[in-house]
Amino acid sequence: MVKPLPSPATTAWDYFHLNAISLDTDGNLLLSARHTSTVYKIDRRTGRVIWRLGGKKSDFDLGPGVRFWYQHNPVVAGPDTIRLFDNESNGTPVLPYSRVICVRRDPIAGTATLIRSLQHPQGLSAPSQGGSQGLENGDTFVGWGAVGRFSEFDPHGQLIFDASVPSGYDTYRAYRFVWHAEPDTEPVATAQRQSDGSTIVHAIWNGATEVARWDVLSGSGQVREGEGDNLRRVASVAWNGLDTTIPVNQSLTSVRIIARDGAGREIGRSPVTPVSQ
Numbered sequence: 022m023v024k025p026l027p028s029p030a031t032t033a034w035d036y037f038h039l040n041a042i043s044l045d046t047d048g049n050l051l052l053s054a055r056h057t058s059t060v061y062k063i064d065r066r067t068g069r070v071i072w073r074l075g076g077k078k079s080d081f082d083l084g085p086g087v088r089f090w091y092q093h094n095p096v097v098a099g100p101d102t103i104r105l106f107d108n109e110s111n112g113t114p115v116l117p118y119s120r121v122i123c124v125r126r127d128p129i130a131g132t133a134t135l136i137r138s139l140q141h142p143q144g145l146s147a148p149s150q151g152g153s154q155g156l157e158n159g160d161t162f163v164g165w166g167a168v169g170r171f172s173e174f175d176p177h178g179q180l181i182f183d184a185s186v187p188s189g190y191d192t193y194r195a196y197r198f199v200w201h202a203e204p205d206t207e208p209v210a211t212a213q214r215q216s217d218g219s220t221i222v223h224a225i226w227n228g229a230t231e232v233a234r235w236d237v238l239s240g241s242g243q244v245r246e247g248e249g250d251n252l253r254r255v256a257s258v259a260w261n262g263l264d265t266t267i268p269v270n271q272s273l274t275s276v277r278i279i280a281r282d283g284a285g286r287e288i289g290r291s292p293v294t295p296v297s298q
Contacts, residue, residue, distance in 0.1 A: 024038070037057060040054075164196070169192060223264050
């Protein structure tokens with residue numbers, strides 16, 4: 022299946038539709054052409070086609086289950102092995118579902134073998150976009166393109182995570198990484214005195230990812246900024262979400278919160294804040 026000639030003839034013909042470029046292990050390029058349903062390896066210095074996988078002029082005999090259509094995001098997944106998002110649809114499905122496949126090439130025998138195929142249990146079909154990411158633990162993270170879903174599969178192909186973007190949106194690709202962030206703003210503390218004489222402190226640092234614990238500092242009388250030496254710790258609790266609630270069994274007048282990371286280092290502090298009645 023290839024992109025048909027348009028009618029009328031004055032309409033531009035997107036016969037190739039390059040949608041992805043990645044590096045092979047030797048530094049040459051892997052190109053994905055959606056409208057020829059082919060992955061090309063290109064010599065990055067000369068532009069010469071080294072081999073074709075799929076399409077009408079494949080340099081490899083495709084084994085059972087290898088044939089793919091309208092693919093995206095071919096990437097190296099091991100020696101002579103690529104992983105790609107096989108859309109199986111350009112709006113009109115070939116198979117009723119999209120999939121992620123791993124294909125191993127035998128350069129000597131000139132064959133290509135399917136070694137893995139992942140499908141969503143709900144049979145998701147992506148008419149455009151999509152991609153996959155191999156994770157360090159052996160899982161595979163999949164973005165379902167125009168469907169607006171993203172999923173994670175364990176090494177046995179079992180779905181272990183599934184989510185979607187809001188209705189009306191999609192995602193060209195989806196990736197999973199550990200995210201580290203430290204806001205430009207300071208932590209924020211609010212505090213209210215309770216009828217029983219205790220104090221409830223709220224610790225907030227929107228966007229901070231490294232906070233492991235909050236310390237609450239206070240002192241006698243109305244503590245002012247710059248009087249840090251008079252402050253003492255009255256509570257310390259583990260971080261528990263965007264707004265960590267900290268009960269203190271004392272009647273406080275002013276508070277400061279200290280953010281600490283997993284090693285106990287101070288990474289942020291709020292201004293001194295008066296306690297509201």
